[in-house]
Amino acid sequence: MADILIGFASMSGNTEDIADLLHTHLQDAHEVVMEEIEDIEVSNLKEFDCILIGSYTWNDGDLPYEVEDFYDELSEVDLSGVPAAVFGSGDPTYPKFCEAVHLIQHQLQISGANLIQEELEIEMNPDEESDLLRCKQFAEGISNYLSEVKI
Numbered sequence: 001m002a003d004i005l006i007g008f009a010s011m012s013g014n015t016e017d018i019a020d021l022l023h024t025h026l027q028d029a030h031e032v033v034m035e036e037i038e039d040i041e042v043s044n045l046k047e048f049d050c051i052l053i054g055s056y057t058w059n060d061g062d063l064p065y066e067v068e069d070f071y072d073e074l075s076e077v078d079l080s081g082v083p084a085a086v087f088g089s090g091d092p093t094y095p096k097f098c099e100a101v102h103l104i105q106h107q108l109q110i111s112g113a114n115l116i117q118e119e120l121e122i123e124m125n126p127d128e129e130s131d132l133l134r135c136k137q138f139a140e141g142i143s144n145y146l147s148e149v150k151i
Helices: 014-026 042-047 065-074 099-110 129-148
Strands: 003-009 031-036 050-055 083-090 120-123
Touching: 003 014, 003 065, 014 031, 014 050, 014 083, 014 120, 014 129, 042 065, 050 099, 050 129, 065 099, 083 099, 083 129, 120 129
Parallel strands: 003 031, 003 050, 050 083, 083 120
Antiparallel strands: none
């Protein structure tokens, strides 16, 4: 049974809803801890078998204020080989849809994390049937990976 961290930042509740859905799909097979990003000690990320990081995108492609320190601290930690994936919500009326997801994913790569799943980007709230299915498939991909590597 893998220990999974789901870290998230959510202003309107959309990204937290995605995190909750992922937690629901993963909790039967894994130990899952959910924390807001601003409460996560980046130095403790290696203690988890897998990390899932979610964020909304602020304004026109910016990281939310509460994610900035976490993002900066990622460059100071070695996450070599740590399985990771990124998710988030965004507003398609802005030209850089879910840009915070891309920024975090890139920073995780630089830190050496092993990105095991394509990012999950949801338009606003995950309330459409297709969004719910995509969240389920994202979680299943994570779980299948962890089962294959016997974590």
